[in-house]
Amino acid sequence: MAADMFTVSHTVGRVLCCMCGVTMAPNAANMCVTCLRSQVDITEGLQKLVTVLYCPECGRYLQPPRTWVKAELESKELLTFCIKRLKNINKVRLVDAGFIWTEPHSKRLKVRLKIQKEVINGAILEQAYVVEYTVEDHMCEKCSRVAANPDQWIACVQVRQKVEHKRTFFFLEQLIIKHGAAAAAVNIKQIHDGMDFYFANKSHGLKLLDFLSNVVPVRSRHDKQLVSHDTKSNTYNYRFTMSVEICPVCKDDxxxxxxxxxxxxxxxxxxxxxxxxxxxxxxxxxxxxxxxxxxxxxxxxxxxxxxxxxxxxxxxxxxxxxxxxxxxxxxxxxxxxxxxxxxxxxxxxxxxxxxxxxxxxxxxxxxxxxxxxxxxxxxxxxxxxxxxxxxxxxxxxxxxxxxxxxYEEKRAKRRGKPRPWKLKALDMEIDPSALRQDQDKAAKEYERFLEEIEEDPEMRAKIALYRDANYRPQSETASMIDGDGDEPPTVPLEELLADLRIDHERDESEAADDVEMEED
Structure with a gap:
């Protein structure tokens, strides 16, 4: 009872706005929110209208200068893409962002952003505004080549190996992905005993042929077929076919x-x-x-x-x-x-x-x-x-x-469980003859290839392994039950790469601001 008698209640003082005289809680600017917004517009200098390019064939958006991003309407990926397209957004603090519904066929995207910025005398003002994106159709380079003529290829590189397994092609696929040797390919087709690469230029096919001769023992032959001949200008159009045969001797033979x-x-x-x-x-x-x-x-x-x-x-x-x-x-x-x-x-x-x-x-x-x-x-x-x-x-x-x-006995306990790493794959068109093969047999061969990567550090050094964002570590109880002595080889985490997409247009300050925005 005695302690309650000496309790002092504190009250928050009220002041008058220096502009309109309205009673308000005190702040650094001594102005109410209405007057502060009439004096300062924190959205000044920020983009309200943005034009984005969209490929209607493959459903991707252009992230300048040359990256095409796949995103669905009102998805998290599309929202991230829209925010990255804004200039000077790093000068304010982004609090919230979300889509405003628009008709799917309207060619418009509206994003409502809520931002904060320090204004007069250190006062922080929060304001929401809407950014409207105009979507313009623009076919990407790959789709435009296909739309012009689906059969428009000048050079074809046919890679074959006369063996009963696909181990060599699994490894060769990872080498091609790491070095971008088939980046200029118009189409890639998987055949039951190899792969076919189609190019719109003969020099691109010769570049792939030179790459293959540096990574695997091969022999090749060149053929050409006359497509058309202009007698007036004396010009010839040819199609070039390069047959590449890989040595049938494989590792451990x-x-x-x-x-x-x-x-x-x-x-x-x-x-x-x-x-x-x-x-x-x-x-x-x-x-x-x-x-x-x-x-x-x-x-x-x-x-x-x-x-x-x-x-x-x-x-x-x-x-x-x-x-x-x-x-x-x-x-x-x-x-x-x-x-x-x-x-x-x-x-x-x-x-x-x-x-x-x-x-x-x-x-x-x-x-x-x-x-x-x-x-x-x-x-x-x-x-x-x-x-x-x-x-x-x-x-x-x-x-x-x-x-x-x-390590077969120990691997049998862990077989079928996810790995903390993954490999990328080429965007290949599968020939019907390849689909007729036993799918279980192909899956077992690929599993043996993954196990060989874990066992051979020299092989891992030649290819790129990426962290799997969907991997969830095993619980300690389960790992204690599974672990019994000598464990089979695994890929060290320090050898894995983060599966990131590098945007050449943004500078380091903008990248740091995006990280801060995601943390908030």
Missing amino acids: LICLPQKVAAGLGNIGPLVLCAQVSNSLLLLDPQTLRTAYMDANQYWRTGFTSGFRSLLNARQLVEYVVLDIETDPSASSRASKYVLADVQVARKSDFGKNDITFMARTHLGHLLNVGDFALGYDVYAANTNDPELEKYRNLSLPDVVLVKKS
Whole structure:
């Protein structure tokens, strides 16, 4: 009771407006809101009318200078696009923004903006105004070429590889995306055994051909077809076709080198593994750790029309269990990243059925331990029908050739779960012949390609991986249940790129203001 007797109630003083004399709460300008707005217009200098270009064919808006943005009516993406088109918006503080409904066919967009700005004597004034956008139809470059003549192409680059899988094309697609090698393509078509790139200019096709010869071992041939001939001006119009054949040898394939080739490479092999594929093949002898490079010209000059082929490919890999291992550091080269070892292995499928084991010499001594799983070629049970292998006399073949460490058992628990990263894809038209293939088979091949990216840092360095904004990290409880010892390789977060779109017209101050606006 005594404490309540000494409580003092505070009252807010009222003052008169210096302009109209209305009683109001005091502020820095000593003016009421009505008089303050009559004296100061914070929307002065801001755009009220803006013209935007819209492509009616593909439904995209032009973000100057050359970027086309896909956005639906009254969507968040379209609202962001409209705000970015305003000049001098960084001079005020944007509080709120929203669309005012207009007829979809009116070619008008109205956005109501609420802004704040510091005015007389530090007083902050808030005001709303409407910006009207006039939408003008303007076809983008790609749609205009298609609308002019859908079949208007001058050069076609046909990329083929005579193998049973799509691993090479998955990797090649990522290289093309990263370097923008097919940015000028009028159309890209996916065929069951390759891809076709169509260009409106022959030089663009030659540029892609030059890029392909620098990243994969290829051979090509050029053909041209006469389209029209003007006898008066003596001008000719041709269509050019460039056929590109990729070497059918892929990474991790087991190869039996012909005798002349093995002698030319320093008597390596003759059984070698393809350790890496770039513009040349890196061949590795797993018995001695000797390596040799073979470029495209050497491969196609082996005296055969199609070069030598793989003895066994990655689809024929068998999973083994390492029972015993003994490394041999003295036989390993310091310059090599591999370590020779003698291992005792058994097929995983033989467990509980028989006691068959194999002794093998492998280059994976730095990776394998007792109890690990490894993928290798079962040469002992393989039906090899290679004429080059029959030419070698008194050649003793190893029973097993190990290729890489296997994480299949641990990956099976995580298979089907989302990854924190993603890859981009080319905008390709799929040929009906490619759709007739087994979709489950294609999905499994793509999953193996993603797993190979996680296992091979050298491959990751050549392509671009992006953060997946829709990825949600797994809870700690679930991760503790799934995690049991040695985990399969994953992509480090520091190697991922943010999937951002760079606008060349905006400066750094405007970009910083947009970040501040989103935080508010």
